[in-house]
Amino acid sequence: MNKADYINAVEKLNLYAKHYYVLDDPITTDEVYDKLYHEVVEYELHNSDEVLSSSPTQRVGDVISEGFTKEAHLSRMWSLEDIFDSEGLEKWLTKTYKLDANVTFYCEPKYDGASLNLIYENGKLTKGITRGDGSVGELITQNVKTIQSIPLEIAHKERIEIRGEVVIFKDEFEKINHARLNAGEAVFANPRNAAAGSLRQLDSSITASRNLVFLPYGVGENSLEFKLLHQLMEYIYELGFRRPPERAVCQGYEEIESIYKQMVQDRDHYAMMLDGMVVKVDQIAAQIDMGYTVKVPRFSVAYKFPAVEKITTIKEIILQVGRTGAVTPVALVEPTDIDGVVVERATLHNFDEIERKDIRLGDKVIILRSGDVIPKIIKVLTHERSGEELPYIRPVNCPVCSSELLDEGALLKCQNLTCDARVVNSIIYFASKPCLNIDGLGIKIVEQLFSNGLVSSVIDLFSLTLEKLLELEGFKEKKAQNLLDALNAAKGCDYWRFINALGIEHIGEVASKTLSERFGFAFVNATKDELLECDGIGEEMAESVLEFVRVNADTISTLEGLLEPKEPLKREEAEDNAFKEKTVVLTGTMSRSRGEIKEMLESLGAKVSGSVSKKTDFLIYGEDAGSKYDKAESLGVTTLTEEQMQEMLA
Ligand code: IVH
Numbered sequence: 001m002n003k004a005d006y007i008n009a010v011e012k013l014n015l016y017a018k019h020y021y022v023l024d025d026p027i028t029t030d031e032v033y034d035k036l037y038h039e040v041v042e043y044e045l046h047n048s049d050e051v052l053s054s055s056p057t058q059r060v061g062d063v064i065s066e067g068f069t070k071e072a073h074l075s076r077m078w079s080l081e082d083i084f085d086s087e088g089l090e091k092w093l094t095k096t097y098k099l100d101a102n103v104t105f106y107c108e109p110k111y112d113g114a115s116l117n118l119i120y121e122n123g124k125l126t127k128g129i130t131r132g133d134g135s136v137g138e139l140i141t142q143n144v145k146t147i148q149s150i151p152l153e154i155a156h157k158e159r160i161e162i163r164g165e166v167v168i169f170k171d172e173f174e175k176i177n178h179a180r181l182n183a184g185e186a187v188f189a190n191p192r193n194a195a196a197g198s199l200r201q202l203d204s205s206i207t208a209s210r211n212l213v214f215l216p217y218g219v220g221e222n223s224l225e226f227k228l229l230h231q232l233m234e235y236i237y238e239l240g241f242r243r244p245p246e247r248a249v250c251q252g253y254e255e256i257e258s259i260y261k262q263m264v265q266d267r268d269h270y271a272m273m274l275d276g277m278v279v280k281v282d283q284i285a286a287q288i289d290m291g292y293t294v295k296v297p298r299f300s301v302a303y304k305f306p307a308v309e310k311i312t313t314i315k316e317i318i319l320q321v322g323r324t325g326a327v328t329p330v331a332l333v334e335p336t337d338i339d340g341v342v343v344e345r346a347t348l349h350n351f352d353e354i355e356r357k358d359i360r361l362g363d364k365v366i367i368l369r370s371g372d373v374i375p376k377i378i379k380v381l382t383h384e385r386s387g388e389e390l391p392y393i394r395p396v397n398c399p400v401c402s403s404e405l406l407d408e409g410a411l412l413k414c415q416n417l418t419c420d421a422r423v424v425n426s427i428i429y430f431a432s433k434p435c436l437n438i439d440g441l442g443i444k445i446v447e448q449l450f451s452n453g454l455v456s457s458v459i460d461l462f463s464l465t466l467e468k469l470l471e472l473e474g475f476k477e478k479k480a481q482n483l484l485d486a487l488n489a490a491k492g493c494d495y496w497r498f499i500n501a502l503g504i505e506h507i508g509e510v511a512s513k514t515l516s517e518r519f520g521f522a523f524v525n526a527t528k529d530e531l532l533e534c535d536g537i538g539e540e541m542a543e544s545v546l547e548f549v550r551v552n553a554d555t556i557s558t559l560e561g562l563l564e565p566k567e568p569l570k571r572e573e574a575e576d577n578a579f580k581e582k583t584v585v586l587t588g589t590m591s592r593s594r595g596e597i598k599e600m601l602e603s604l605g606a607k608v609s610g611s612v613s614k615k616t617d618f619l620i621y622g623e624d625a626g627s628k629y630d631k632a633e634s635l636g637v638t639t640l641t642e643e644q645m646q647e648m649l650a
Helices: 003-022 030-046 086-099 170-182 191-199 204-208 229-238 252-269 284-290 351-357 420-431 443-451 458-463 466-470 477-489 495-501 509-525 528-533 539-551 553-563 594-603 627-635 642-649
Strands: 070-072 105-111 114-121 124-130 136-138 160-167 213-219 248-250 274-281 300-304 309-321 326-338 341-347 364-368 376-380 405-407 412-414 583-587 607-609 618-621 638-641
Touching (some): 003 030, 030 309, 086 252, 086 274, 086 300, 105 213, 105 229, 105 252, 124 136, 160 191, 170 191, 191 204, 213 229, 229 284, 248 252, 252 274, 274 284, 309 420, 341 376, 420 443, 420 458, 466 477, 495 509, 495 553, 509 539, 509 553, 539 553, 583 594, 583 627, 594 607, 618 627, 618 642, 638 642
Parallel strands (some): 583 607, 583 618, 618 638
Antiparallel strands (some): 070 136, 105 248, 105 274, 114 124, 114 160, 160 213, 274 300, 309 326, 326 341, 405 412
């Protein structure tokens, strides 16, 4: 790096920081920022007479923005030094042991959200302040009071600052973005931006609607007398704050490394996004002795996880046609390793979203891959355009059958019922887990059966024979027989599976169960009024059922003959038990899969629903229960552990 590069890097970092902190709209990844930041630090180390006063290294905290009243923290909110690998950890430990050779450590997740300072006086929450520049933040008390996991009163009566991170759980984030897409609004880039943006709303009712969660990680001003941090934190949790999903007291390099590795491995399973693990000296007296550098505490460090956001380039946009004819655009990107997985495709949501983001072929973009969700494009780096990028033109014809597409704005639809893509995908859907759950009938095999002319509808599946299958490439006796057995095993399926497998538009697993329980075999004769009386069935769904039954009466009865589904047990016919005819919601990790517990409860006549409402009778929770638990508590819904559920059944 020469002087010109340095000046350029400082300008870039300041631009990145403004987009990140002030506009809630980052234009690069943390990884790119950190790398450039470290290059700047390195340059300044060797050229101390050239350090620019505008350099981000000269800034003690982030920027504060206009809009809310400014409020000073009682004591400063620090940031953390980052380390990225075991070498970094070793160096940090060496430095720390030099200051005090007898310390132990407390490790907890580093949550990826927005930091918040809470001031309690006389046991009452009096102020909520964003981090701001570390000394002064924005007063957002009204918004903070809408967060269910923040107690408004605590048993501790002396003045105390409680610090933590405000996050949005991953499932909640997906829901918010889904709703925003449906409403034609721009989606949030990631849970962190969604959390920060939701916290700083001028209208608190918007904040309240976002299901934010507060996770405490420390205290500021306080009069506590604990000797060890982990005891202090236990006290904070006891006051009514959420516990971290994982924490550990440990000694030295080996133990810290092993907890770190475990946390990296588990990161996808946590409800919230984590971007690292924080290691803190456990002895509070030693913390005080060690003190702070200009920017960060010496007694703590952030051991970062591999990045889940990466910059790549869009090579092409391809189209996928689903079983309902909906055409979805998918971006093919320059293959990029994200946390150990090579990503080559990313979802673009829908056509409006391409236009809203102005995504062009050849654009540099930020992609996010977290957990097992499909990678998404969260940002176009328009400031990096060369001018060669090509705008995307909406297709007018189906990429598979060439028939003209119906343009519904966000969605394009192929209306040709015999379009190969629609047929193949409906067969795949028919065989999938929430439908007939036919083992061995996945995408590849269905495509092979279809392209060889063995099946052209779901009905044909039941005329497959050993001879026909053995003609196919890769099919030996055993594989062919297994497939026939699996098809045979679908006979006598639950009736709701049968309804679901039909693939009626807008009718998914939950609605299929409702229809099956309410009407049984007579669902084909249900009138519109009867349909509308069902819980959760609205106008659009009712119309869809009626239309489907009208057009496909023959197919339905043929399939019924082939599959001989079981007439469903009506809820009121179940034997008496505590859950009969009750609405139950499951959340968190339990000893068995939630699917199994759900089936068990349904067989007892319970209705298992996906979301908590006033109508919910019981919430049964396992480990790492998330926002559903908070919601149930706030609505006064009875919450049960898995053991308590078993006891009620015994
Ligand atoms: S401790 C005295 N612990 O990360 C040290 N910070 O990069 C103060 N963060 O501003 C921070 N999880 O907003 C700490 N378990 C955790 C954290 C955490 C997330 C955030 C926090 C802080 C930033 C520093």
